[in-house]
Amino acid sequence: xxxxxxxxxxxxxxxxxxxxxxxxxxxxxxxxxxxxxxxxxxxxxxxxxxxxxxxxxxxxxxxxxxxxxxxxxxxxxxxxxxxxxxxxxxxxxxxxxxxxxxxxxxxxxxxxxxxxxxxxxxxxxxxxxxxxxxxxxxxxxxxxxxxxxxxxxxxxxxxxxxxxxxxxxxxxxxxxxxxxxxxxxxxxxxxxxxxxxxxxxxxxxxxxxxxxxxxxxxxxxxxxxxxxxxxxxxxxxxxxxxxxxxx
Amino acid sequence: xxxxxxxxxxxxxxxxxxxxxxxxxxxxxxxxxxxxxxxxxxxxxxxxxxxxxxxxxxxxxxxxxxxxxxxxxxxxxxxxxxxxxxxxxxxxxxxxxxxxxxxxxxxxxxxxxxxxxxxxxxxxxxxxxxxxxxxxxxxxxxxxxxxxxxxxxxxxxxxxxxxxxxxxxxxxxxxxxxxxxxxxxxxxxxxxxxxxxxxxxxxxxxxxxxxxxxxxxxxxxxxxxxxxxxxxxxxxxxxxxxxxxxxxxxxxxxxxxxxxxxxxxxxxxxxxxxxxxxxxxxxxxxxxxxxxxxxxxxxxxxxxxxxxxxxxxxxxxxx
Numbered sequence: 001x002x003x004x005x006x007x008x009x010x011x012x013x014x015x016x017x018x019x020x021x022x023x024x025x026x027x028x029x030x031x032x033x034x035x036x037x038x039x040x041x042x043x044x045x046x047x048x049x050x051x052x053x054x055x056x057x058x059x060x061x062x063x064x065x066x067x068x069x070x071x072x073x074x075x076x077x078x079x080x081x082x083x084x085x086x087x088x089x090x091x092x093x094x095x096x097x098x099x100x101x102x103x104x105x106x107x108x109x110x111x112x113x114x115x116x117x118x119x120x121x122x123x124x125x126x127x128x129x130x131x132x133x134x135x136x137x138x139x140x141x142x143x144x145x146x147x148x149x150x151x152x153x154x155x156x157x158x159x160x161x162x163x164x165x166x167x168x169x170x171x172x173x174x175x176x177x178x179x180x181x182x183x184x185x186x187x188x189x190x191x192x193x194x195x196x197x198x199x200x201x202x203x204x205x206x207x208x209x210x211x212x213x214x215x216x217x218x219x220x221x222x223x224x225x226x227x228x229x230x231x232x233x234x235x236x237x238x239x240x241x242x243x244x245x246x247x
Numbered sequence: 248x249x250x251x252x253x254x255x256x257x258x259x260x261x262x263x264x265x266x267x268x269x270x271x272x273x274x275x276x277x278x279x280x281x282x283x284x285x286x287x288x289x290x291x292x293x294x295x296x297x298x299x300x301x302x303x304x305x306x307x308x309x310x311x312x313x314x315x316x317x318x319x320x321x322x323x324x325x326x327x328x329x330x331x332x333x334x335x336x337x338x339x340x341x342x343x344x345x346x347x348x349x350x351x352x353x354x355x356x357x358x359x360x361x362x363x364x365x366x367x368x369x370x371x372x373x374x375x376x377x378x379x380x381x382x383x384x385x386x387x388x389x390x391x392x393x394x395x396x397x398x399x400x401x402x403x404x405x406x407x408x409x410x411x412x413x414x415x416x417x418x419x420x421x422x423x424x425x426x427x428x429x430x431x432x433x434x435x436x437x438x439x440x441x442x443x444x445x446x447x448x449x450x451x452x453x454x455x456x457x458x459x460x461x462x463x464x465x466x467x468x469x470x471x472x473x474x475x476x477x478x479x480x481x482x483x484x485x486x487x488x489x490x491x492x493x494x495x496x497x498x499x500x501x502x503x504x505x506x507x508x509x510x511x512x513x514x515x516x517x518x519x520x521x522x523x524x525x526x527x528x529x530x531x532x533x534x535x536x537x538x539x540x541x542x543x544x545x546x547x548x549x550x551x552x553x554x555x556x557x558x559x560x561x562x563x564x565x566x
Contacts, residue, residue: 050456052452052455052456073455073460074452074455074456075455075456075457075458075459075460075461076458078455078456078457078458079458083456084456086453086456090450090453092445092446092449092450092453093449094445094449095442095445095446095449099442099445099446102439102442103442103443103446103454103457103459104457104458106439106442106443106457106459107457107458107459108458109439111440112458112459112460112463116460160457161457164457164458
């Protein structure tokens with residue numbers, strides 16, 4: 001059984017049909033990259049998995065650890081262990097670094113759990129562990145997140161999602177707008193997270209950078225998967241890269 | 248005491264009292280606007296309901312018109328229970344009102360969130376405006392139908408003054424309001440519930456992506472705002488005549504001015520904005536009463552022109 005199975009989903013934004021029978025699977029322990037041109041349906045795929053609305057998933061289903069999660073509320077899917085670091089990081093700018101990281105802990109409060117039919121709730125990851133992994137955040141604990149640099153905000157967004165102790169970490173364009181050196185830092189962080197046992201599904205415009213750290217790659221084009229193979233195979237496959245990614 | 252001194256004291260006391268009412272109103276409106284992006288034009292109706300329920304609990308009033316009168320009720324409300332505490336006459340019923348009014352309107356707020364606001368979260372703002380404005384009119388007209396268009400005189404449950412110039416009741420009200428405002432502030436700043444509310448004003452989807460069912464907090468936020476507005480109505484009614492239009496004229500409009508000055512979505516802004524407006528209003532009421540409303544609106548226009556995000560707001564919403 002794969003950790004995540006996206007099975008033949010059709011997703012819509014209003015009237016526009018964005019995902020057309022898209023299927024993919026992510027195996028436990030992998031770093032999986034979903035590549036494709038702007039508007040191909042990458043973000044829509046991640047949002048469909050996370051249960052964010054829009055899009056509206058009209059058919060097909062998503063299974064996580066063998067269980068159907070399609071149609072459940074975003075917050076419940078998050079509690080099941082799927083974390084999404086959305087595009088543009090979306091840290092809470094007026095909250096401090098510490099408060100941003102504390103938000104995940106709040107989701108475990110009794111008052112937020114009762115009546116939701118959640119089974120065994122995943123323990124959060126201790127915040128001190130995260131400060132150790134991201135010392136820059138440690139230094140800026142009491143600073144408002146909005147005052148951090150782009151790279152630091154990306155680290156905070158990732159750390160905040162790691163706090164959920166997710167089984168699957170989804171990253172939407174983690175390198176966007178970052179300087180090359182910072183991209184390397186983020187890469188290292190993602191590798192390390194993966195080595196510690198978290199499965200990663202990442203989407204990137206910057207295909208070359210993504211292929212570099214991925215084990216397995218999918219290419220989505222006009223809402224359909226048009227390529228799926230190991231990262232190595234994609235590196236070799238000049239034609240597929242040219243045709244769908246323009247690199 | 249010199250006339251200048253007593254004038255100054257009056258302005259300070261009246262400013263604090265008026266500012267506290269504006270702040271209580273503004274906090275409720277601003278947190279609902281901030282977290283739910285919901286513009287509640289029925290906010291003033293909650294003040295109105297608070298004023299009337301408070302009156303019914305605290306003092307007996309005679310009716311001259313309206314459905315209740317036609318049904319044979321010539322008086323409404325509980326009889327005042329007066330007691331003398333340290334030589335001051337106090338209506339103990341008002342204590343009951345101070346507990347019951349926020350509780351009842353808290354419940355009303357929950358119902359309102361569930362049945363009026365919730366269906367409109369995802370609809371265009373014009374829908375929210377129409378439904379809440381409609382609701383405000385319905386509430387106002389129900390009250391007019393029940394009690395008639397009669398205006399009831401302001402009623403103060405505590406008599407007496409300090410040194411002959413400062414009303415004891417005003418001092419009491421200022422104290423209670425400030426405690427209430429401080430408690431709300433601490434709840435928003437220091438508790439996990441407040442953290443979710445603050446995060447929600449910035450990015451409610453992200454809050455949900457972290458596993459927090461923020462829509463649950465919505466009803467609590469709404470009800471809290473409603474209870475604060477009702478409390479403002481309860482105490483506001485002790486300084487002004489009570490009649491159906493006060494919900495809009497004395498509550499909704501000032502509440503909007505408050506959050507315009509303070510910055511939308513900001514609790515600190517609502518407190519500060521309320522106080523600024525309260526002092527402006529009280530100052531002019533003392534010095535040139537006929538100009539007080541004009542200056543109030545004028546100063547808000549100046550703020551909006553020069554700092555559209557409000558005096559205390561940043562470009563983004565926050566506490």
